[in-house]
Amino acid sequence: MAIVELYQLTKSYKNNRGISDMSFSIEEGEIFGFIGPNGAGKSTTIRTLLNFIFPTSGSATVFGKDIVKQSKEIRQQVGYLPSEVHYYDDMKVIDLLTYSARFHKNFNAARMKDLAARLDLDVSRKIEDLSFGNRKKVGIVQALLHEPKLIILDEPTSGLDPLMQHHFFDLLHEERKRGATIFFSSHILSEVQKMCDRVAIIKEGKLVRVETIENLTKNKVKNITLTFEKAEPLYVELEGVIKQEVNANEIKLLYSGEIQELLSKLNGLPLHDLLIEEPTLEEIFMHYYES
Amino acid sequence: MIFQREWKRNRKALIIWSVILGGLIVGLLSMFPQFAEQQESLSKMMEAYPESMQKAFGMDELGFGTLMGFYGIEVHMMTTLLGSIYAAMLASNILAKEENEKTIEFLLSKPITRNQIVAQKLAAVIINLLILNGIAVIASLVGFQFAEGHDVPYKTFALLVIATILLHFTFAAISFMLSSMMRKTRNILSISIAVVIIAYFFNMMSGLSADLDVLKYFSPFNYADAANIINEGAIKALYVAIMAAVILLTVFAAFIVYKKKDISV
Numbered sequence: 009m010a011i012v013e014l015y016q017l018t019k020s021y022k023n024n025r026g027i028s029d030m031s032f033s034i035e036e037g038e039i040f041g042f043i044g045p046n047g048a049g050k051s052t053t054i055r056t057l058l059n060f061i062f063p064t065s066g067s068a069t070v071f072g073k074d075i076v077k078q079s080k081e082i083r084q085q086v087g088y089l090p091s092e093v094h095y096y097d098d099m100k101v102i103d104l105l106t107y108s109a110r111f112h113k114n115f116n117a118a119r120m121k122d123l124a125a126r127l128d129l130d131v132s133r134k135i136e137d138l139s140f141g142n143r144k145k146v147g148i149v150q151a152l153l154h155e156p157k158l159i160i161l162d163e164p165t166s167g168l169d170p171l172m173q174h175h176f177f178d179l180l181h182e183e184r185k186r187g188a189t190i191f192f193s194s195h196i197l198s199e200v201q202k203m204c205d206r207v208a209i210i211k212e213g214k215l216v217r218v219e220t221i222e223n224l225t226k227n228k229v230k231n232i233t234l235t236f237e238k239a240e241p242l243y244v245e246l247e248g249v250i251k252q253e254v255n256a257n258e259i260k261l262l263y264s265g266e267i268q269e270l271l272s273k274l275n276g277l278p279l280h281d282l283l284i285e286e287p288t289l290e291e292i293f294m295h296y297y298e299s
Numbered sequence: 300m301i302f303q304r305e306w307k308r309n310r311k312a313l314i315i316w317s318v319i320l321g322g323l324i325v326g327l328l329s330m331f332p333q334f335a336e337q338q339e340s341l342s343k344m345m346e347a348y349p350e351s352m353q354k355a356f357g358m359d360e361l362g363f364g365t366l367m368g369f370y371g372i373e374v375h376m377m378t379t380l381l382g383s384i385y386a387a388m389l390a391s392n393i394l395a396k397e398e399n400e401k402t403i404e405f406l407l408s409k410p411i412t413r414n415q416i417v418a419q420k421l422a423a424v425i426i427n428l429l430i431l432n433g434i435a436v437i438a439s440l441v442g443f444q445f446a447e448g449h450d451v452p453y454k455t456f457a458l459l460v461i462a463t464i465l466l467h468f469t470f471a472a473i474s475f476m477l478s479s480m481m482r483k484t485r486n487i488l489s490i491s492i493a494v495v496i497i498a499y500f501f502n503m504m505s506g507l508s509a510d511l512d513v514l515k516y517f518s519p520f521n522y523a524d525a526a527n528i529i530n531e532g533a534i535k536a537l538y539v540a541i542m543a544a545v546i547l548l549t550v551f552a553a554f555i556v557y558k559k560k561d562i563s564v
Contacts (some may be wrong), residue, residue, distance in 0.1 A: 052563075061561035084410035094401035098308070110300055111409035150405075226561070279462050 011036050011158055016066035019056050026088040027213045029054050034191060039184060042193040046166035049213040051091060054162050087156035089177060091163040101146050104135060112154035114273040123149045124270040128174055158241035159183060160191045165199055174222035177203060197293050204295035232261040246273050301416060305423035313427050316385045327373045328442025338364035351507045366449040368434035371525030378435050378463050378501060379523055386428055386467040387491035390474035392484050399484040401564040402448045407421045413558045436460055437495050455529055462523035462534050465542045470495055472549040479553035
């Protein structure tokens, strides 16, 4: 069953770019990445799904329920971590967490202690005294505390040090094992590559494509490095070459064509060495955004 | 939940305002016996004031010599003006604060409807205002004990209290609507306080000359004017109707606006 489903979801603003014609779905138990540069519409999409803002046209469902009409029921089962965490300054961490849990009508003190301990968060501190990273941890505990079926994370790792990121990713894997679906927005590709099963790439408010991480990296696109005996003023002219860089006696290609054709083309060249690799997600990503 | 949160958050302000207002009321009423004793010399002194000034403060129609007259001139002014400022401050912050401080993103991600948010915050405003007025009534009843030998006309007193509460609710409702529409709490607060102060001056100026008399219809302070209520023994039905209409319309508007608006921080 699709946990989240968007049908041509559109949000237009007078001045700012919103999102247009966004359609994709997230399956149960998936870790779904949502990737694009700042301002591409990631947060707009998430805020529309949570009904902070109303869609201009199109529609979407979460757990099969309409995001506008049944928003309250949806949110009962959603944990949300905003990209910027803002809480009530007069509260202590524990106050905020109990306040949050009471809305969901389930407060599990043991789970709270466990989550806080794993993220190394002192719940007796005042929120206003916390650093940015520690506030983020409060946000993470708040989002996971009530054992939601769907966890929506908007740029969750900003402000966390690498060790904490590691703990956080472990937590997410456990949540997934528990049966949760995770919707993970980010502009950092390496973490999406590490965490997610599938990814939606968006650009300027539009969906570019939805693909499994496997297909994105292992599909046709290859990184090819050609090394020559000596510096050759040479370009490889071949259909399927997305990008090429020439450095002294080395040529780097991003190639998405047929491998046979490439090999026959290379056959006559004075090659010293040849390296064919999977590209990183960064490289594929840059390709989508450069065009 | 939100109600309890608002109750806690606003408790300190409520206590401070209650202590100040209650103290002022008791203090003022404790001076009444002296005023009553020296009534004759006082009335002469009053006559020395320019007529317009007497009118502006309602001293022409009420006398310091009777308990209600004294209450109407001195205490009623305090409860209406200070209470209205409190009402405006309380209500103008209550919704917009969440947006201003960006905590609304937390609140809206919880399983709660926008109507519930507005309703619970409105309930907090109502309860806080009723408590402040309750304290004022208690302080007045305590203060009346100084006036030995003077009967307390409870019916008139009750009318004055009701008028005051209606007045506070009117300003609170206007501020509450602004709070649902705007984001910057500082701006809302300035506008809300300005509305109260301007309304207060309209009422004062309307007493100054016949040309300005029309101003009184634009001031809720006139609707709750002590002289009218004491002398007529009733609050004018028209004034009650206007205040009730303003309260209902603005509160209704607050619910509608808040339900429909895009909230992004």
